[in-house]
Amino acid sequence: MSGDRRGGKRRGVRRRRVAAAFAVNGLLVAAATFAAFPLLWMLAVSLMAPGEASAYPPPLLPAHATLANYRELFAAAGMGRYLANSVLLAVAATALSLVFNVMAGYAFAKLRFAGRDRIFKLMAAALVIPGQVAMVPLFLLLKNLGLVNSYGGVIVPALASIFGIFLVRQYALSIPDDLLEAARIDGASEWKIFGAIVVPLLRPIIVTLAVFTLLGTWNDFMWPLIVLSDQELYTLPVALASLAREHVQDNELMMAGAVVTTLPVLLVFLALQRYYVEGLTLGSVKG
Amino acid sequence: MRRRAVAWWFVAPALCVISVFFVLPVAAALAMSVTDFDIYALADWRNLRVVGLRNYVELLQRPLFWKALGNTLYFVAVGVPLSLAASLGAALLLGSPLARLQAVFRTALFAPVVTTIVAVAVIWRYLLGTRYGFVNYALGALGIEPIDWLGDPRFAMPAIILFAVWKNFGYNMIILLAGLQNIPRELYEAARMDGASALARFRFVTLPQLGPILAIVGILTVAGYFQLFAEPYVMTQGGPLQSTVSVLYFMYEEGFKWWNLGNASAVAFLLFLLIFAVTLVQMRFARRGEAWR
Amino acid sequence: MQRASDVTVVRFWAMGREGEVVSALIPDFEREHPGIRVDVQQLPWTAAHQKLLTAFAGDSTPDVCQLGNTWVPEFVALGALEPLDAPIARAALDAGDFFAGIWDTNVIGGRVYGVPWYVDTRLLFYRTDLFAQAGVTRAPASWAEWTRALAAVKAHAGAGRYAMLLPSNEFEPLLALALQQDEPLLRDAARHGNFASAGFRRALAFYVALFRDGYAPIATAAEIANVWSEFGRGTFASFVSGPWNIGELDRRLPAALQSTWSTAPLPGPRGPGASIAGGSSLVLFRASRGKDAAWKLVEWLSRPEIELRFHRMTGDLPPRRSAWRDAALAADARARAFRDQLERVKPAPKVPEWERIADELRVIAERTARGDMSVDAAARELDARAERILEKRRWLLARGARD
Numbered sequence: 001m002s003g004d005r006r007g008g009k010r011r012g013v014r015r016r017r018v019a020a021a022f023a024v025n026g027l028l029v030a031a032a033t034f035a036a037f038p039l040l041w042m043l044a045v046s047l048m049a050p051g052e053a054s055a056y057p058p059p060l061l062p063a064h065a066t067l068a069n070y071r072e073l074f075a076a077a078g079m080g081r082y083l084a085n086s087v088l089l090a091v092a093a094t095a096l097s098l099v100f101n102v103m104a105g106y107a108f109a110k111l112r113f114a115g116r117d118r119i120f121k122l123m124a125a126a127l128v129i130p131g132q133v134a135m136v137p138l139f140l141l142l143k144n145l146g147l148v149n150s151y152g153g154v155i156v157p158a159l160a161s162i163f164g165i166f167l168v169r170q171y172a173l174s175i176p177d178d179l180l181e182a183a184r185i186d187g188a189s190e191w192k193i194f195g196a197i198v199v200p201l202l203r204p205i206i207v208t209l210a211v212f213t214l215l216g217t218w219n220d221f222m223w224p225l226i227v228l229s230d231q232e233l234y235t236l237p238v239a240l241a242s243l244a245r246e247h248v249q250d251n252e253l254m255m256a257g258a259v260v261t262t263l264p265v266l267l268v269f270l271a272l273q274r275y276y277v278e279g280l281t282l283g284s285v286k287g
Numbered sequence: 288m289r290r291r292a293v294a295w296w297f298v299a300p301a302l303c304v305i306s307v308f309f310v311l312p313v314a315a316a317l318a319m320s321v322t323d324f325d326i327y328a329l330a331d332w333r334n335l336r337v338v339g340l341r342n343y344v345e346l347l348q349r350p351l352f353w354k355a356l357g358n359t360l361y362f363v364a365v366g367v368p369l370s371l372a373a374s375l376g377a378a379l380l381l382g383s384p385l386a387r388l389q390a391v392f393r394t395a396l397f398a399p400v401v402t403t404i405v406a407v408a409v410i411w412r413y414l415l416g417t418r419y420g421f422v423n424y425a426l427g428a429l430g431i432e433p434i435d436w437l438g439d440p441r442f443a444m445p446a447i448i449l450f451a452v453w454k455n456f457g458y459n460m461i462i463l464l465a466g467l468q469n470i471p472r473e474l475y476e477a478a479r480m481d482g483a484s485a486l487a488r489f490r491f492v493t494l495p496q497l498g499p500i501l502a503i504v505g506i507l508t509v510a511g512y513f514q515l516f517a518e519p520y521v522m523t524q525g526g527p528l529q530s531t532v533s534v535l536y537f538m539y540e541e542g543f544k545w546w547n548l549g550n551a552s553a554v555a556f557l558l559f560l561l562i563f564a565v566t567l568v569q570m571r572f573a574r575r576g577e578a579w580r
Numbered sequence: 581m582q583r584a585s586d587v588t589v590v591r592f593w594a595m596g597r598e599g600e601v602v603s604a605l606i607p608d609f610e611r612e613h614p615g616i617r618v619d620v621q622q623l624p625w626t627a628a629h630q631k632l633l634t635a636f637a638g639d640s641t642p643d644v645c646q647l648g649n650t651w652v653p654e655f656v657a658l659g660a661l662e663p664l665d666a667p668i669a670r671a672a673l674d675a676g677d678f679f680a681g682i683w684d685t686n687v688i689g690g691r692v693y694g695v696p697w698y699v700d701t702r703l704l705f706y707r708t709d710l711f712a713q714a715g716v717t718r719a720p721a722s723w724a725e726w727t728r729a730l731a732a733v734k735a736h737a738g739a740g741r742y743a744m745l746l747p748s749n750e751f752e753p754l755l756a757l758a759l760q761q762d763e764p765l766l767r768d769a770a771r772h773g774n775f776a777s778a779g780f781r782r783a784l785a786f787y788v789a790l791f792r793d794g795y796a797p798i799a800t801a802a803e804i805a806n807v808w809s810e811f812g813r814g815t816f817a818s819f820v821s822g823p824w825n826i827g828e829l830d831r832r833l834p835a836a837l838q839s840t841w842s843t844a845p846l847p848g849p850r851g852p853g854a855s856i857a858g859g860s861s862l863v864l865f866r867a868s869r870g871k872d873a874a875w876k877l878v879e880w881l882s883r884p885e886i887e888l889r890f891h892r893m894t895g896d897l898p899p900r901r902s903a904w905r906d907a908a909l910a911a912d913a914r915a916r917a918f919r920d921q922l923e924r925v926k927p928a929p930k931v932p933e934w935e936r937i938a939d940e941l942r943v944i945a946e947r948t949a950r951g952d953m954s955v956d957a958a959a960r961e962l963d964a965r966a967e968r969i970l971e972k973r974r975w976l977l978a979r980g981a982r983d
Contacts, residue, residue, distance in 0.1 A: 024385045027380055032396055034453070035396045035457065038411065038453070100300045104297060128559070129313060132516065133313055133555040133556065133559060136319075148638035189293075221403065227638075237403045240406060244412075273397070323972060544629060
């Protein structure tokens with residue numbers, strides 16, 4: 001008798017667990033749909049014929065998938081140029097800022113110099129200041145340096161970031177001191193130590209920071225909007241914003257533009273998401 | 288000793304860039320906020336006058352500034368809890384031992400975060416279209432009349448809130464997920480053996496353990512949401528009827544549309560002070576919550 | 581502006597639809613001027629003002645630019661525009677051929693800074709059949725006739741239908757009524773607001789009465805789902821708008837309704853009244869290094885036959901009387917009212933601060949229309965706000981700056 005009851009309870013528990021699993025996974029599907037649907041719809045509409053999306057009920061899939069919108073974008077609207085600008089600026093800013101931020105992050109973690117901790121605290125405080133405060137004076141400063149309306153105007157302010165330095169420092173703290181001391185005793189210069197020992201050890205965080213910076217500069221919209229006035233220098237987000245204001249009726253064309261702007265970063269993210277996620281969690285576990 | 292000198296070479300480039308291209312402009316902005324810099328001064332700097340706190344005083348008397356402040360507070364008060372709830376919910380689901388295909392779901396849930404705001408704002412503008420938009424179509428299936436999301440002053444801000452939550456909830460979800468995974472299993476085991484239900488386990492184990500991380504995430508999200516700008520800029524241009532003008536959007540118009548840089552800088556600093564004050568209050572609450580545990 | 585071999589490149593910024601369309605005209609210009617190439621950059625209207633000021637601050641202004649004529653005073657105050665008196669005289673461009681009020685918008689401090697490209701004004705669009713059914717056979721010509729006509733139409737219309745549509749968040753109709761007065765909107769060389777004058781208060785009172793007496797519903801432009809279809813349905817029998825709506829109504833109303841609407845000049849206090857002198861001008865920037873080539877483009881675009889081609893492509897109205905003598909345009913019944921109105925247009929105050937004051941006018945006018953303020957209180961409030969906005973100008977003038 002007791003055996004039956006125990007069997008019954010186990011079956012009940014299993015049923016409850018199956019129901020719970022359905023609930024959890026069902027909710028996950030719903031949430032994932034909520035998150036991913038606009039992006040998938042963007043892709044679908046970009047492949048539709050012009051005017052097809054303005055129908056009721058709104059269509060989910062194109063009747064006949066076509067690349068006409070992409071052709072128009074690249075041929076007539078000059079998307080190729082904007083894509084090239086975005087790639088150039090994102091890669092240049094990332095590569096250069098990596099050098100600046102990694103050097104500084106390592107130094108704040110492992111090298112001693114006068115005022116190190118005080119400067120670090122000041123930088124932490126500066127994180128609270130909204131970037132837009134500095135925009136107008138920065139614009140006037142760049143104008144006097146002759147950098148307005150040029151690639152330099154976009155790259156130069158991005159060459160170093162407090163967040164990047166923090167990230168590298170956090171990671172670099174875990175480098176064993178004796179390793180560095182041993183190299184110093186052997187007579188190696190600080191630069192040699194940096195290049196031969198530190199950088200290889202920092203590789204994971206370097207990749208993470210690279211992904212962060214790449215995504216950040218690619219997606220940056222406000223600053224290039226202000227600093228670039230020549231249409232030829234526009235990056236994808238700026239060009240898309242401009243096109244969107246003119247072609248309010250051309251859904252399909254705009255979606256194609258949105259795909260071109262979003263796809264590269266999505267691909268980079270998909271390939272390197274492990275590093276990005278690690279970096280986020282690392283950044284949140286503040287010392 | 289030489290090591291100290293060399294160390295300076297490591298930090299000098301970055302510190303130079305930060306000082307010249309961030310600290311200096313911020314200081315200049317502070318200085319500008321006590322002048323009446325405008326297009327006349329742009330034409331000829333001799334037309335510039337130092338006016339002390341007049342910009343700040345006049346700003347506090349302008350109805351549009353208060354409207355912008357109200358809109359921003361509305362956005363923060365509704366958007367932050369919604370966003371945190373969504374992030375926490377998603378993190379709980381993803382972290383559940385019952386979940387399958389976690390990598391796939393995590394990617395899908397996080398995808399909106401990495402997209403360019405301009406591109407997704409364009410998408411959402413069409414999704415929220417009155418006649419052909421999906422949102423109204425779905426609402427129609429529930430029997431609700433089509434809403435002019437971006438043209439009706441009552442619904443424009445809710446539309447922006449929905450959009451902002453969609454775009455950002457994945458970011459905090461990842462952080463909270465890491466926090467959840469750091470909670471020792473034994474605590475849950477002990478609670479289950481004490482006969483605690485799932486809800487009770489959530490209230491008495493999960494929430495308190497997540498407390499510090501939730502506090503930090505909350506503070507950062509609030510600070511971020513106060514800086515609402517790109518969404519109104521791309522989707523509604525502050526309209527309709529100025530119902531989506533945020534403080535930063537107001538600053539942008541003052542500074543770049545009218546070139547009243549004195550006023551614009553004053554707005555930026557007022558916003559900074561507001562965020563700073565709210566952050567301090569939040570930190571005090573967080574500390575009190577910690578001590579209470 | 582670059583010089584590659586013998587070719588001069590002229591950078592031309594144009595906005596919105598005009599920017600799209602003008603590119604189609606450029607090949608003909610380049611054929612006639614072999615040494616010049618034109619690089620057209622199109623700006624959306626919503627970002628144009630900001631981009632232009634940013635370009636000025638960043639020393640990257642173009643050679644030629646389309647500028648809404650209410651923006652001309654601002655750029656003149658910045659010292660950004662090149663005076664055009666000399667090139668106009670050399671090219672023997674006949675200023676008298678342009679509508680006087682329109683030409684005047686480009687004259688600041690006695691010098692000409694722009695050449696009008698196309699014009700825009702506001703006048704009455706109305707349903708001739710609905711008016712006729714109410715016993716109004718002729719378009720009203722004075723305020724008194726206008727009020728009588730609206731009352732008749734209202735009496736004849738059913739519930740839920742109105743004699744007129746005035747979106748409560750637009751300020752142009754009120755501005756037109758105010759411009760019809762003898763008193764200027766700003767007084768003392770635009771040092772102070774003049775909204776407390778009898779003329780403005782009369783205009784504001786007339787405007788408010790249109791709502792209060794039930795001729796127009798209190799609704800913002802956004803709340804009216806589709807202006808054109810409502811007009812077609814007779815929900816309201818008239819509205820005040822600009823030339824673009826001729827094309828829109830042509831396209832959107834069914835063929836059966838095309839003979840039931842027409843346009844008429846704005847009624848004024850004592851007879852046909854003035855209206856807003858709107859439109860865009862072509863300007864040259866002082867920082868340009870290819871002003872000769874740039875001027876050639878402006879001159880070419882100002883030819884009557886080119887203006888007509890532009891009109892046929894955009895629907896924008898030409899600013900020269902000689903262009904209006906074209907057969908098609910002269911025969912267009914609806915455009916005729918515009919031709920008439922354009923002889924009686926007045927510019928808004930030509931000071932940079934006017935845009936901001938117009939913004940305040942928009943807000944206060946709406947509140948007054950909704951009954952939140954009395955006319956006198958509104959006039960006082962407008963004067964107070966104008967006082968604050970014009971403070972810097974007063975200081976500059978006191979210091980001896982040129983007007």
